[in-house]
Amino acid sequence: MIEAINLVKTFGSLRAVDGVSFQIRPGEIYGFLGPNGAGKTTTLRMLTGTLFPTSGSVRVLGMEMSHQEIAIKRAIGVVPDEPRLYDNLKGAEYIDFVSDIYRLDKKVNQAEVKELSQAFGIDFLDKAIGEYSHGMKQKLMLLSVLMRHPRALFLDEPTVGLDARSARILKMLFEKYAGEQVPIFLTTHILEIAEKMCHRIAIINQGKLVAEGTMAELRQKTGEEKGTLEDIFLQVTGTGENIEELVREL
Numbered sequence: 001m002i003e004a005i006n007l008v009k010t011f012g013s014l015r016a017v018d019g020v021s022f023q024i025r026p027g028e029i030y031g032f033l034g035p036n037g038a039g040k041t042t043t044l045r046m047l048t049g050t051l052f053p054t055s056g057s058v059r060v061l062g063m064e065m066s067h068q069e070i071a072i073k074r075a076i077g078v079v080p081d082e083p084r085l086y087d088n089l090k091g092a093e094y095i096d097f098v099s100d101i102y103r104l105d106k107k108v109n110q111a112e113v114k115e116l117s118q119a120f121g122i123d124f125l126d127k128a129i130g131e132y133s134h135g136m137k138q139k140l141m142l143l144s145v146l147m148r149h150p151r152a153l154f155l156d157e158p159t160v161g162l163d164a165r166s167a168r169i170l171k172m173l174f175e176k177y178a179g180e181q182v183p184i185f186l187t188t189h190i191l192e193i194a195e196k197m198c199h200r201i202a203i204i205n206q207g208k209l210v211a212e213g214t215m216a217e218l219r220q221k222t223g224e225e226k227g228t229l230e231d232i233f234l235q236v237t238g239t240g241e242n243i244e245e246l247v248r249e250l
Contacts, residue, residue, distance in 0.1 A: 001183040007056035018207035026181040031198030077150030087130030135161035195229040
C-alpha cells in the first residue's frame with residue numbers, strides 16, 4: 001500500500017535520506033523512528049508529495065507519486081508535527097475550507113465532525129485559530145484529516161500536545177483503522193507508543209535505514225532478547241554509549 005524505493009534526498013552537500021527502501025502492507029501500523037535530524041520528517045514529506053526525492057520513487061495505494069501526485073493527495077491523510085493553519089480563520093471555517101477542497105458531502109461531513117469533536121473534546125471551533133494552544137491546533141488538524149476517512153494515514157508525532165484521554169482515543173482509532181486495512185505510517189519520539197502500537201518498526205540514523213522488523217525480529221537481530229525498544233534503539237543508533245557515566249558526571 002505504501003512503498004519507498006531507494007529514496008535519496010540531498011540538500012547541497014548534505015545527504016539527508018540515503019537509499020531508504022521499505023514496504024507497508026494493508027492494515028499495518030508502521031513506526032518510523034530515529035534521532036533528531038536522522039531523516040524521519042524528510043522521508044515523510046517525500047512519501048506525501050510535499051518534497052520531491054533527488055532520486056528513487058514512491059508508490060502509494062498502487063499509484064506512482066511522480067505521475068499521480070494529486071490523486072494520491074486526494075486519497076491520503078497527513079498530520080504534520082507542526083500544524084500550519086490559518087490563524088485568522090475560526091476552527092469551523094477551516095473545517096469548511098477543507099471540506100470544500102475535498103468536495104465532501106456537507107451533511108455527512110457535519111455528522112463526522114460532530115462525532116469526532118465529542119470524542120476529542122473539541123469545543124472551540126467558534127474561536128480564531130490564532131488563539132489556540134498547540135494541543136488545540138493538533139486536535140483541529142486531526143479532525144480535518146480523520147473526518148475524510150483517508151485510505152492511508154501519515155502522522156508525524158501525532159500525540160504531541162494531546163491530553164491523555166485524546167491520546168488514548170487516537171491510539172484506539174489507529175487500531176480500528178488498521179482493522180479496516182488502512183496503512184498507517186507513524187513517526188514518534190515516544191518509544192513506548194511505538195513498541196505497544198506498531199506492527200513493524202523501522203529505525204533511521206544519519207539518513208540510512210539501520211533496522212526494520214517486528215519487536216521479536218529486532219530483538220533477535222540485535223541480541224536484545226528481553227530488551228525494550230529503547231534498548232534496541234540506543235544500540236542500533238549508537239546513542240546509548242556512556243550514558244551512565246554522563247549521568248554520574250552531571
